[in-house]
Amino acid sequence: MARRKTKTRAKRRTGLAAVPLDSFEKCRYHFFEEIDSKDKTKIIKDYIKKSYKKKEVQILFSLSDDYFRASDVAATIFWLNTGLETNERFEEALNYIRNEYIPKKLQSANYESQINHTPPKKETADREVISVAERLAQKVNDTVLVEIDKLYDAWIKGEDYDIDLYNIFLVNGLKGQATKQVKDWITQDYEQYKAALDKTDDFMVESYSHVPAKEKKKRIKIFETMLQDLERIKHTSIMQRKVRKQTVKSADKQVSKMKYKNADSDFKLQSINPILIVGSHRLYAFNTKYKRLTILKSEVGFEVSGSTIKNFDPTSIEVTLRKPEEILPIILGRADKTIDQTIDALSTKKREANGRINNDTILLRAT
Numbered sequence: 230m231a232r233r234k235t236k237t238r239a240k241r242r243t244g245l246a247a248v249p250l251d252s253f254e255k256c257r258y259h260f261f262e263e264i265d266s267k268d269k270t271k272i273i274k275d276y277i278k279k280s281y282k283k284k285e286v287q288i289l290f291s292l293s294d295d296y297f298r299a300s301d302v303a304a305t306i307f308w309l310n311t312g313l314e315t316n317e318r319f320e321e322a323l324n325y326i327r328n329e330y331i332p333k334k335l336q337s338a339n340y341e342s343q344i345n346h347t348p349p350k351k352e353t354a355d356r357e358v359i360s361v362a363e364r365l366a367q368k369v370n371d372t373v374l375v376e377i378d379k380l381y382d383a384w385i386k387g388e389d390y391d392i393d394l395y396n397i398f399l400v401n402g403l404k405g406q407a408t409k410q411v412k413d414w415i416t417q418d419y420e421q422y423k424a425a426l427d428k429t430d431d432f433m434v435e436s437y438s439h440v441p442a443k444e445k446k447k448r449i450k451i452f453e454t455m456l457q458d459l460e461r462i463k464h465t466s467i468m469q470r471k472v473r474k475q476t477v478k479s480a481d482k483q484v485s486k487m488k489y490k491n492a493d494s495d496f497k498l499q500s501i502n503p504i505l506i507v508g509s510h511r512l513y514a515f516n517t518k519y520k521r522l523t524i525l526k527s528e529v530g531f532e533v534s535g536s537t538i539k540n541f542d543p544t545s546i547e548v549t550l551r552k553p554e555e556i557l558p559i560i561l562g563r564a565d566k567t568i569d570q571t572i573d574a575l576s577t578k579k580r581e582a583n584g585r586i587n588n589d590t591i592l593l594r595a596t
Contacts (some may be wrong), residue, residue, distance in 0.1 A: 232460055238381070244264060244265065244268065245264065247263065248307065249314060250311065251574075253304075253313075253316060254432070254435060254499065256307065257300070257301055258306055258435070259304075260301070260303055260304035260307070261436055262439075264300065264303065264304075266298045267474055268303075269299070270294045270297045270298050271299070271444075272303045272307055272310075273298070273299070273302055273305050273373065276309075277290075277331070278287055278309075279296075281331070285335065287334065288316070288335060289334055289371075292326065292337060293367065293370055294364055295370050295414075296334060296387075297334075298595055299417075301322060301411050302322075302325075302330055303414040305319065305326060310355075320430065340456065345571040350409065355458070365406065365407055366410060366596070368401070368403070368407070369410050369411060372397065373398070373401070373403065373411050376394075377415070378412075378530045380548065385437065388438070392451070394455045394458040394459065395461060395462065398524075399550070403462075404462065404466045405462055405463040405464075405465070405466025406466070408459040408462055408463045412456065415452055415455055415456060417453065419439070419449065421433050421444055422448055422449050423449060425437035425440070425445060426442065426445045426449065435477055457558055460561070460562060461499075463498055464561050464562065465501070467590065467593065468501035468595075469499070469502055470502075476540070480503055480504045480507035480508065481531040481585070483529050483532060483534070484503040484506065485491055485532050486535050487535065487536050488536045488586065488588050489503065489536070489587070489588070489589060490517065490588055490589055492591075493517045495553075496515070496553065496557065496591070498557070498593065500591050500592040501594060502591070502594060504535070506531050506533060506538065506595045507531060507532065507533055508531065509527075509531055509595040509596060510526065510527050510530060511524070511527075511596040512524075512525040512538060512541075512595050513560050513593040513594045513595075514586060514590050514592055514593060515557065515560075515569075515590065515593055516587075516589050516590050516591075517591060519549065519589075520549055520550050520551075520553050520588040521547050521549050521550070521559070522549075522550050522574040523544055523547045524545060524548075524568075525538055525541040525542075525546075525580050526542045526544055527535070527540045527541050531595075536585060536586045537585050537586070538584040538585075539584065541582065541584050542585065545582040545584070546572075546582055547580050547581070547583075548575060548578070550575075551577060556575075557567050560593055561593060561594060
């Protein structure tokens with residue numbers, strides 16, 4: 230008996246082979262959802278090689294590959310290479326690449342300084358020296374941006390996934406100087422989701438039409454939390470900078486026996502250097518156990534004895550925060566006048582401060 234022939238189904242095309250060519254809008258959407266980062270980078274870099282001078286290419290390629298994986302840019306170049314019919318949306322995207330995207334990348338690579346001041350390379354087999362900035366950028370790429378990519382991949386697969394950016398920075402020993410690279414990366418995607426939700430950009434509305442409004446809001450909230458974490462990390466790094474020795478000769482002795490909480494992972498807070506308290510006129514401290522905020526004020530400047538703050542005015546107060554996640558960012562980043570207005574508006578009862586610091590107290594800020 231003859232065997233029956235079985236039909237084999239053709240494999241579903243994926244990636245670049247599956248890019249729709251019937252419209253530029255569909256092509257861009259496909260790049261957002263389906264195309265791998267390595268393919269996007271290759272498309273953009275090939276375009277740079279063909280379109281720019283050798284010196285400019287050399288400067289641009291000194292940047293990490295992570296600078297060249299924008300989905301909309303790669304999609305526009307891909308469409309340009311196909312030679313298919315263009316429209317107004319395509320022309321706008323192409324002008325953006327030529328007039329904004331590439332010039333900004335040149336600026337990031339210190340274009341002017343490299344053109345004018347970089348000495349010619351010696352033709353020797355000397356080992357290439359990697360700068361501190363390049364090492365930091367690579368470390369961010371290998372740690373923080375990898376975790377953010379995992380978040381994006383989970384979203385594409387329809388999986389629930391959250392990210393704690395604050396603790397990722399702590400675990401990897403990253404500080405304030407690393408926040409800019411991550412902030413620039415997050416802000417671009419955050420603004421796209423906002424534009425899609427608020428319907429301020431027709432292309433973004435179309436690009437994210439497959440994401441329900443509820444899910445857009447959820448993702449925007451995650452972006453906002455990450456941006457707040459970056460601001461906390463940046464603020465903490467500034468406040469923890471070493472103070473010049475000549476200004477802390479007596480202050481270091483005053484705070485040598487102070488007991489305070491160095492960091493709190495639940496509220497994502499770190500204490501400032503206690504030396505900064507001495508001589509300052511305002512201190513904001515937060516007891517993580519009782520969610521109690523202390524605001525100390527001084528006309529003459531604080532002194533410290535053991536774990537007690539001295540010379541504070543009778544107007545100094547303590548108040549329990551019902552929603553610390555809303556108030557603490559204001560304490561960390563706003564002016565004293567704005568903070569006073571916020572605290573005055575709270576319905577929670579205020580009481581007189583006693584000036585004592587303990588092992589549950591985070592030293593938020595001294596001004």
